[in-house]
Amino acid sequence: MRWFVGLLIVLLVSCNAREEAKLRDTYYTRKGEKVVITPIKHASIQINFRGLEYEVDPVSSYSRPIIDYTDKPKADFIIVTNEHLDHFDPYAIALLTKNTTNILLPLRCMNKLAKTTIYSHCVLMRNGFKAELDDDVTVFALAAYNITKDKRRHAPKGVANGYILDLDGFRIYIAGDTELTPEMRGVKDIDIAFLPCDYTQALDLKQFREAARMIRPKVLYPYHYGATDTTAIRKAASGLGIDVRMRAFR
Numbered sequence: 001m002r003w004f005v006g007l008l009i010v011l012l013v014s015c016n017a018r019e020e021a022k023l024r025d026t027y028y029t030r031k032g033e034k035v036v037i038t039p040i041k042h043a044s045i046q047i048n049f050r051g052l053e054y055e056v057d058p059v060s061s062y063s064r065p066i067i068d069y070t071d072k073p074k075a076d077f078i079i080v081t082n083e084h085l086d087h088f089d090p091y092a093i094a095l096l097t098k099n100t101t102n103i104l105l106p107l108r109c110m111n112k113l114a115k116t117t118i119y120s121h122c123v124l125m126r127n128g129f130k131a132e133l134d135d136d137v138t139v140f141a142l143a144a145y146n147i148t149k150d151k152r153r154h155a156p157k158g159v160a161n162g163y164i165l166d167l168d169g170f171r172i173y174i175a176g177d178t179e180l181t182p183e184m185r186g187v188k189d190i191d192i193a194f195l196p197c198d199y200t201q202a203l204d205l206k207q208f209r210e211a212a213r214m215i216r217p218k219v220l221y222p223y224h225y226g227a228t229d230t231t232a233i234r235k236a237a238s239g240l241g242i243d244v245r246m247r248a249f250r
Contacts, residue, residue, distance in 0.1 A: 023247065027192070027219075029170040037192070039247040040067060043087050043224045045174070045194065049167045052076040052134065056163075056174055058092040059085070067092070074098040077133055080105035081144060081176030082160035083112065086224075094118050104131060104139060106161050125161055127183075136168040142187070144178035146201075151179065154201050164190075173215065177224070180207040185214055193217035196224035197233050209236040217242060223249035 027035045038046040042063045047054040055075040060067050062085040075096040080103070081087050088109050094116070097103065103113075103121045110122045123131060127143040144162040146155040155177045162176040164187065173193040178184065179202060187193075193215055196202035202224060203211060212220055220242045222233045230246055237244045 025219075025245065027170065029168050031168060033168060033170075035167055035170055035172075039221070039223075039249060041065060042249055043081070043176070043196075045223075046072070047165070047172070049137070050134070054079060054165070055096050057081055057087040057176075058096055059087065059089040060092040060095075062086055062089060069095040072096065075101050077101070077139075078103045078105075079139065079163055079165070079174070080109050081162065081174065082106060082155065083108045084177065087177070088112070090116060090118075097121055102133070104141075106141075106159060108159060125163075127158060127161060136166075138166045140164045140166070143181060143183045144176040145181060146177075147179045147181060151201065173217065175202075175211075177202055179203055180211050184211060187215050190215050190217040192219045192221065194221045194223045197222045197228050197236070198224050198226040199228060200226060205232055205236045208233070209240075212237050212242060213240055216240070219243045219245060221245050221247060221249065223247070225250060 024036055024038045036048040040046055043057040044059050045056040053073050053075045054077045056079045060069055069092050078093055078096055090113060097118045101121050102123050104123045104125045107124060110124055113119045113122055125141040127141055130138055130140045132138050141161040141163055144160045145157040146152050160177055162178055163174045165172040171190050173187055173190045175195050195208060195211055197208045220237060225233060
């Protein structure tokens with residue numbers, strides 16, 4: 001019986017690994033270096049470049065499905081956009097942290113980790129800050145916030161970040177919780193963009209299309225889309241000459 005249970009566990013782990021592999025997208029920089037992106041859920045993203053693991057907004061149980069980060073590789077860099085529970089999970093962050101991990105995050109998030117064992121790993125990223133993570137690898141924090149009057153309390157200006165992760169010229173824009181701000185209008189030369197399309201908290205469909213049209217990434221991942229209809233999201237991004245990839249980012 002023990003051998004049967006052991007075999008079952010191995011098979012389940014193998015199946016999960018195969019399913020996760022199907023979700024990964026592989027890209028290449030202009031120099032031929034591999035960039036692997038694994039969508040996790042909602043606003044959580046895993047990026048691998050040069051063998052280094054970048055975890056964006058890792059969240060275990062607040063949003064579905066529940067993610068067991070104990071079976072994920074430890075992160076070299078953890079990047080957090082804001083303090084909302086669907087983006088900021090100290091438990092998941094702690095599970096992914098090793099001795100050399102750097103946690104890049106806004107001030108409010110950093111303050112919430114002040115009494116934890118991982119506080120020494122924190123690197124403050126205010127709007128406009130730029131950090132060098134590796135040779136020819138940088139991350140730039142730009143303001144992410146709501147401009148519609150009824151939404152401003154959800155994401156006020158100056159509190160949260162979006163990020164441009166530059167991997168030796170391969171540029172990834174992770175918008176975070178934001179509407180179509182003046183700062184977003186200045187985002188250019190993007191290979192991959194993660195744009196929220198949640199009419200209750202972030203870009204509505206009209207703003208989403210306008211943001212995609214202005215930024216013109218080569219590949220667009222609609223993410224953080226909540227109850228927004230996926231067919232409507234596809235339609236909103238159609239006709240722009242952009243490779244739109246829908247994943248389980250509800």
